[in-house]
Each structure stands twice: as structure tokens, then as C-alpha cells.
Amino acid sequence: MAVRDSRISGFFRLTPVERLRKVAELVGLTEQEVATLQMTGSMGIDVADKLVENVISTLEMPLSVAPNFRVNGKDYLVPMAIEEPSVVAACSNAARIAREGGGFRAYATEPLMYGQVQVIGVPDPNVARVEILSRKSEILELANTASQTLKSRGAGARDLQVREVPGLEGQVVVHLVVDVMDAMGANVINTMCERVAPLIEEVTGGRVNLRILSNLTPLRTAYAWARFRKELIGGEEVVNGVVEAWRFAQMDIFRAATHNKGIMNGIDAVLVATLNDWRAAEANAHAYAAIGGYRSLTRYSVDSNGNLIGSIEVPLAVGVVGGTTGAVEKARIARKILGASDARELACILASVGLAQNFAALRALADEGIQRGHMSLHARNVAVTAGASPPEVDAVAKRLVEEGRISVSRAREILQEMRGGGSGNNK
Incomplete structure (x- = not known):
């Protein structure tokens, strides 16, 4: 049954139960369907109603654990929330094979992110650049009044850059470079951009338009590599098949899109389980892959003994504090299962998971085909x-x-x- 009129006056003012009844009436839900939606699991309807707007129910997703992961010499059980078949099994098996080669080695850079302040109607962008940079210390000091916590721990706004965007006449973009420590960082960066906007208008003679973080984080990147022993993955033919599959993704955008989607299958599942922003992670990864022409986020080669070497370079803006990461009890427990003590450790695990997932997919394609x-x-x-x-x-x-x-x-x-x-x- 299609709803004839989706306008519902005061819908947001109703309780979740009242909203559900209203929706049921409009679209013809049965009493059994209403009863199913009223079963909300461990996340109470009151909690859900505080997280987002117009709540009528919650939606459960399978929560799995991928064993076998060893990253930088430390063992992890990795929680994954995902509905797609074979992802968890493939990731666990890839981690087991990587473990035989010493596990994953990973590194994450400092959690530096960009906040953007767009200034339009600038009389002379070149003059504006000099004037902004000459007031750099003052602007950074003002930005850091937005978070005494970050400032007291030696983090917060660290640097400032001024850019012109080709094709946008009479505009400059000010980038605040912010160390957000163990948070994803969106809220504090947005607040900093708001805080400095009036001063930037005064300095440039222009008008500030957008004041918001960028979800592209080239300064906040994680790297990982692993050795997959040839005798454990099907021998030389499979090793070469994986390398050729990767070369295909490097050269063909149609293949690269599917290749990188497979990487994010693993990463997103962990982000959902821990209630990190997987949508920001997707935008970040694909934008990063497109710098200089869309390409694979992983690389593969063969060592002197014929073993497969896989590596990954992926931007990751993730947090272990802030946002909704502590608002839902199951997400808190998932973070406890994972055992990542800070955001950089979490990024190292995520990069390893992405590499594991990608290796598993390429091995299946090169060996027996993914469908089996x-x-x-x-x-x-x-x-x-x-x-x-x-x-x-x-x-x-x-x-x-x-x-x-x-x-x-x-x-x-x-x-x-x-x-x-x-x-x-x-x-």
C-alpha cells in the first residue's frame, strides 16, 4: 500500500509508539508487523529516540567476531557488524594465513584533520593570503578556545594553510590543521571553524560562507602490510593471479571501484560494530583513492621466496571517544572486545582488516572464483x-x-x- 500523503503535522512531537501507530495507519501495517517493529532488542526505544529524529523502532544487524588477528605483535578479536555473507569468514581466514607469516605490521599517523573556512568576495586573494598568514598565531589561539581539553593535552589547532581553488574567483579557503587525539573530530573542528570565522572576515575583507571539517584526511592515514606464504594460498599460480588482479584494479576504474568496495566491506563492519562514522570513512577512502586518478588502496608484490606481500594505505578518521561511540551499550561492549586503547591503535587494526578482506577477495577470484x-x-x-x-x-x-x-x-x-x-x- 502506497501512502497517499506523506505530510504529517507535528510528527516529530509524537512519541515513538505514536509515530509507529501513525505510520501503520497510513501504509497499512498489520498488527504482527507493528509488533515486530516494537521489538527493539538491547537498544531501548528511549535511547534510539535520543540519537536520531522521528524514531519508530530499531534495526538489528548480525554482530560477529573475526578471530586470528595479530597486529604489531598483539592479538585481537575483531567485532564486525555486517549482513553480507562470507565477509567475516574470509577476513578471519586471511588473518590466520597472515599470522603464519608474522601477522600484520601497521602504523597510523597523528590524528590531524582539516577544518575548512570558505571566504568569498575577497578583493585580492594574494593579499588575503599574506594577511591571514601574518595573523596565524592569533587565529590558532582563537580556534583553541573551542576545546580546553585538547589545548591542555598539547593538541588542538596546530597549523593554518591558505588555498585558492581553481575556478573560484575572488575566494580563498583557510584550512585549520587540528590534532583531535582520540576523537573522530567533527564536532570540535566545526566549532573551531565557527569560532575563527569573524576574525578571518575582518582580516580578508571577504565574507565567510562554509565553516566545516573536511572528511578527506590525507594527514590522518593508516598503513599495514603482511606476508602471505605461497604454500598456504595455493602456490605460485595463485600468487601471480592475485598480483595480476591488483594490477587490473590499478589501471581500470571499473575494477578499482569493486576492489576498494571489498576493502571497505571489512573496515565498515568494524566501524558499524563500534558506532564510528562509516559513511565518513567511505567518502574519505574513495576521495583519497581518486587523488591523481582513481586507483587501488592496496598493493601486492612477490618477495624473493615467492611469497605474496600485501600492503594498504588508507585514510582513517576514527575515534574511541566522543560522538555516539559511548551512547549504545552493545557498541561499548564491542569496543571492549576489540581492546583498542586509542584512535591510532584502532586505525592500525582497521587497516589490517581492510588488507585482510582485500587479500581474501583477490585470492578467491584468482583461485576458484568468488561465487563458489x-x-x-x-x-x-x-x-x-x-x-x-x-x-x-x-x-x-x-x-x-x-x-x-x-x-x-x-x-x-x-x-x-x-x-x-x-x-x-x-x-
Whole structure:
């Protein structure tokens, strides 16, 4: 049933229960559907209602743990929240193989991010640049009044840059370079940009328009590498196949988009589990990959013994404090399971997870094809969608895979046969 009119006066003023009832009335939800939406799990509806607007329910997602990770000599259990089949299994297996080669070695730079102040209507951008830079200390000092916590710990606004953007006449962009320590940093950077805007207008004679952080963080980057021993991944042919698959991604934007999406499959799952901003991470990674022409975020080579060496370079603006990271109890527990003590350690783990996920995907493509690995897990999802009960799922999935017909309609036919109501005709 399509809603005829989506205008609801005062919708935001209603309680979550009242909103749900209103939506049910407008779109024709059944009482069973309403009851399902009223089951909110561990995140109470009151908590959800405080996090975002117009809440009617919550949506659960599988929360898994990927074992086997060793990063910089330390072991981790990695929580991953994701609905896509095979990601967790592939990541765990890749970490096990990397472990045999010494595990992942990783490094994350200082948590430096850009805040942008756009100034328009500048009489002379060259003069404005000099005048802004001559007041640099004053501007930074003013910015740091936005966070006494950062300032007291030797962090906060550290530097200032002035740019002209080609094609934007009469404009300059002021970049505040901010050390945000263990936070993602958006709120404090936005506040700093607001704080310095009047002074920048005074100095330049222009008018400040935008005052906001940039989600591209080339100064806040994580690196990781690992050795995958050739005898554990299928020998020389597979090693060479992975390298050639990576070369393809380096040279072809269509392949690179899918290649980098696979990297973010792993990284995003950890970010969702810990309630970090995965949307900012996606924008950051893909923008970074596009600098100089869209390319792979990973690299692969072969060492003198024929083993595969994989590495990754990925910008990561993540936090272990602030935002919603402490607002939801399951996310807090997920962070406890992970055991990252600060944002740089978290970035090292995330880079390692991204590399593991990418290696697993390329190995599957180079060895047996990605679909075979997906098939059994996808079949289980199809069985659930078709209405299989937990005891029936594996049996239905097994039949689907054996027949090579993984569809909801076929799963329903198999269920009917199993329950004694079918003819046994596979059609």
C-alpha cells in the first residue's frame, strides 16, 4: 500500500509508539508487523529516540567476531557488524594465513584533520593570503578556545594553510590543521571553524560562507602490510593471479571501484560494530583513492621466496571517544572486545582488516572464483527468506547448492517437499 500523503503535522512531537501507530495507519501495517517493529532488542526505544529524529523502532544487524588477528605483535578479536555473507569468514581466514607469516605490521599517523573556512568576495586573494598568514598565531589561539581539553593535552589547532581553488574567483579557503587525539573530530573542528570565522572576515575583507571539517584526511592515514606464504594460498599460480588482479584494479576504474568496495566491506563492519562514522570513512577512502586518478588502496608484490606481500594505505578518521561511540551499550561492549586503547591503535587494526578482506577477495577470484565461496552462505540467506525454520535452513541450503538453483521460489518448493506437501519434482 502506497501512502497517499506523506505530510504529517507535528510528527516529530509524537512519541515513538505514536509515530509507529501513525505510520501503520497510513501504509497499512498489520498488527504482527507493528509488533515486530516494537521489538527493539538491547537498544531501548528511549535511547534510539535520543540519537536520531522521528524514531519508530530499531534495526538489528548480525554482530560477529573475526578471530586470528595479530597486529604489531598483539592479538585481537575483531567485532564486525555486517549482513553480507562470507565477509567475516574470509577476513578471519586471511588473518590466520597472515599470522603464519608474522601477522600484520601497521602504523597510523597523528590524528590531524582539516577544518575548512570558505571566504568569498575577497578583493585580492594574494593579499588575503599574506594577511591571514601574518595573523596565524592569533587565529590558532582563537580556534583553541573551542576545546580546553585538547589545548591542555598539547593538541588542538596546530597549523593554518591558505588555498585558492581553481575556478573560484575572488575566494580563498583557510584550512585549520587540528590534532583531535582520540576523537573522530567533527564536532570540535566545526566549532573551531565557527569560532575563527569573524576574525578571518575582518582580516580578508571577504565574507565567510562554509565553516566545516573536511572528511578527506590525507594527514590522518593508516598503513599495514603482511606476508602471505605461497604454500598456504595455493602456490605460485595463485600468487601471480592475485598480483595480476591488483594490477587490473590499478589501471581500470571499473575494477578499482569493486576492489576498494571489498576493502571497505571489512573496515565498515568494524566501524558499524563500534558506532564510528562509516559513511565518513567511505567518502574519505574513495576521495583519497581518486587523488591523481582513481586507483587501488592496496598493493601486492612477490618477495624473493615467492611469497605474496600485501600492503594498504588508507585514510582513517576514527575515534574511541566522543560522538555516539559511548551512547549504545552493545557498541561499548564491542569496543571492549576489540581492546583498542586509542584512535591510532584502532586505525592500525582497521587497516589490517581492510588488507585482510582485500587479500581474501583477490585470492578467491584468482583461485576458484568468488561465487563458489559465496554460494553456501547466500543459500542459507535464501532459505531463511523462503520461510525455513532454524532446523530446516542447512538442509534447504544444501539442496539449493547441489542443484545450482539458488532462488527463493526453489527454496519454497524444497520446503514444501520436506514438509510433506510437494510432488518431489525439481522442475
